[in-house]
Amino acid sequence: MKDLHSEFYENLPLFREFTLVADPTQFSAVPDEWVVGVADIVDSTGEIARGRYKTVNTVGAAVISAMINAMNGKLFPYVFGGDGAGFAVPPSQVEAARDALAALRRWAEEEFSMPLRAAMVSMAEVRAAGRDVRVARYAPSTGVDYAMFSGGGLAWAEAEMKAGRNMVDQAEPGAQPNLTGLSCRWSNSTARHGQIVSLVVEPTASASEGDFADLVQSVLSMSEKLERAGHPVPENGPPMKWPPPGLDIDAHVSRNGRNMILQKTVLLFQNLLIAALFKLGKRLGQFEPDHYKKMVSGNADFRKFDDGLKMTLDCDASTLKRIEHMLEQARSRGKIRYGLHAQNEAMMTCIVPSATRDDHVHFVDGASGGYAQAAAAMRA
Template sequence: MTNNDFYRNLFIQHMPIQEVLLDPSLFENVPDNWNIIVTDVQNSTAAVGAGNHQLVNLAATGSIVACLNIARDHQVMIPFFFGGDGATIIVPDLILKECLHALILHQENCQSNFDFFLRVDSCKVGDMYKNGATLKITKVKLNDLHIIPVVLGDALQMAEDEVKSRSRKMTLFDIPYNLNLKGMECKWDKIAPPVDDNEILTLIIKAETTNLQSSIYSEVLSKMETIYGDVKKRHPITSEKLIMINSLDQLKSEVLMKFSELKWKEVLTSALRSIMARWYLKNNKKGRDYLRELPELTESLMVDGTINTVISGTKKQRELLLFELQSMQDKGLLRYGFYVSKTSILSCYVTAIDDYHVHFLDGDQGGYTQASKLLKV
């Protein structure tokens, strides 16, 4: 019997994440014959430092979109995690080869058009278990519209470390060209926080001990809620602050990432879509619904064995939270990295404006990349 529907069939938890984390019975082991795909922009710190953080985000977003399009073709549901300068996607054997083939094409495109190397590789979950790793997953209803995967264990981090240590360039499989980034849209300009004087805080938090992840992360999320409010209150995106880009360079970059070459017809089409969208989002009910739903369908909080989150609040709130995190770090419970910016960056996967859409969030100037630098210190 195949288990291609393992993730689809997981029970959806309707409790706050901090409560879900404390009940191990709500999590299931990912099957042995599923796979952890890791993509990662090599030397992303240098790329971000050179001002290419939006291209780095595009490469990471493209990794997820390529795999989601393949999964949709096979009617398979898969969990994924956006990391700013890369992505982690968990897939069954059924689509592994197709996903890797698409990602190698994506890798070649990033190298030839943008001059950076996107690591692409995978690890078999069963092999990770043999090496002592753990990987437990559940699904949590974050709000009325959005269900997210929540992972406990060290397998995803171990897979990322292994892929980075290999630094090998994989070869294409003997299957037809299949890089399909349809639906990848990056039409939004830098987004100011909901309250004008607030700031954007990008955080990565890693428990020092795998078997204490659940209690540590539950405590952290409870402290975050006490200081900042719930996920909705601390969310960095509101529809009122969304402004569409009118930068030709950004439109060209999106077309290059999607089509491997600069197709001026696609640049023009993308520009016209942006112009039409301004009217549509304001004057059409489906457009207004899309805008209303966008914040709720934005990945502002991920738990993948670490906590990765982008939040909005005041400087005082940040100082209070960092004081709490530092106290926990001093006790040897966790490590953390953070980055503060004035705006956030959004990239999107939109199959249709009235159908499925999900949005990937990072702090401006490569928030996750910058936060991970502090985490490693």
Template sequence: MTNNDFYRDLFIQHIPIQEVLLEPSLFEDVPDDWNIIVTDVQNSTAAVSAGNHQLVNLAATGSIVACLNIARDNDVMIPFFFGGDGATIIVPDIILKECLHALILHQENCQSNFDFFLRVDSCKVGDMYKKGATLKITKVKLNDLHIIPVVLGDALQMAEDEVKSKSRKIGLTNIPYNLNLKGMECKWDKIAPPVDSNEILTLIIKAQTTALQSTVYSEVLTKMEFIYGDVKKRHPITIEKLIMINSLGQLKNEVLMKFSELKWVEVFTSAIRSFIARWYLKTNEKGRNYLRELPELTESLMVDGTINTVISGTAKQRELLLFELQAMQDKNLLRYGYYVSNTSVLSCYVTAIDDYHVHFLDGDQGGYTQASKLLKL
């Protein structure tokens, strides 16, 4: 296989993640000439505190969508991780410059239209290896529809730390305007948990050392499944709780993020699409299929060297899980941060109603940002 096809050609694991994690032979080193792109909203805690958590989520979603559109145009498959206030995308050299250029344009949009700064930078995987980092990856079939990347190692975290610690000006020339956020949508209102009395728990769990990741994360996911049930049972999204937004302000923000200026034609078109979609998703077979697929194609669990997850359950289940996590933290096995909210928020990448779609999940009020703040204490 060529390096450009590295991720596409990875073997897909069909066993539970907690079992995959304990089998190092199922992981492969990411090639030296691939790159780690990191985007991160600077001072995201302040932005979330000011009530701009949906804009922060949109900026992170846009980072992934911009790179996915470029990858699709070049017939390249890439892994990505949504972090609420930023994203991590692993790309081969063939699309690196295009992706960075698009992300710099996205950065400018965020700055001019929403007054927050989106850090953008990249690190060569080979350079991270020279610094002693590790980056091993596999693909796991999470359910009938969704295959996710699973990463072990500290390279992604080291790359994120480097990007946050410096402010490098990326100079790219002779590349035409290429910010394409087509397919990015935020059409869903805040989503209540499947059971009205339940809550949404956003969790970030980090093993104390890289060597402990496999066993610690396997144990955590096993405990989580014992307390909450499997991924499907603890999933925060059900079709019955999905409600489309009718907020002009949110539609305007989506247009501003995608087109850098307020195009009322696009706002009007987006509003019409939302209105029609209410009928289409209920009465058309393709629409109903899309809705059925949406929960399974939602990123509710990510393993990128840490565990990042959004789950739904009772307060009692949360107390039991946090008790177990605290016991493991007391043994110096891991650190964790969490945030509890009443609803979750969803942003989406939809190429077509009957084609590829993936959905990015966060706890309301900036769940991942809030959990990360607690993790750092």
């Protein structure tokens, strides 16, 4: 028997102008029968201080990778937050989602000694608490689209999780989530126009939906004047070096219980072949390196809406000063909370179901703290 509203998300229209995230009419309410899930790394700020932000990003992206594989091709809304992720699924997928989160919690602790917490809660409970989850589909390219979230429901679910409610228990020792396609083999992209700025802006309780929409539109109008709207990844894709900087992390992700040294050796040879193909620009079967690199950049999620505006921009000093001034004025009026974190490079974590298709997903964040540090600055 088919779920009520099971095809809700895939039937939503796509929009291709990111500025439309400021328009509340673009968002549709997730059905009551659905369930939302959230996950994040415990003490991600401490992990960043210990120099483990690439690992933090990888574990955060693993939540989405495991969910994509658990859904078996079923489209569902999700969002990457740097040190975690949020999503919503129909009733028929709740048990698969819960199993994936349980395995992820065990895997993150055993593979990386990085505690991951996770929780799931019904939309009915979200709405009973006076919050909502509304989603829209933004397509940055012809290859992929990303979910945008509003309504405060994901933020509420995360706060409840941090208070110890609605938790998903760990799976048994040795549990392995299906992380097929997850990788981090690209090198970081260096800022070309100033600094890589990770920005998080959220409305306060005193801000109306219209107030916040107006502010978001103003910030986006300013960022749109940057080259390629501040896109931090070069148009022809990020650099690739050999050996890849994330080799140890990639080996932990892909080894699936196998010997680490053997898995690193396999990855070294794989990455050598890939680096050679990219350098020579030679086609191999249906794989076209030049086209793939352009799609990597085009598919990147450097801007998103997740109960607030999040962007990782290659930003010059004067534009950053104007954006900060605008945000500070709104903060002084009690309308927003915001945080930003500036660094020299952007990093990318990828989910690639197939290198011969255009639907590969690329999560962009600042390379030395990014969204997690911006969020910490906002809370402070």
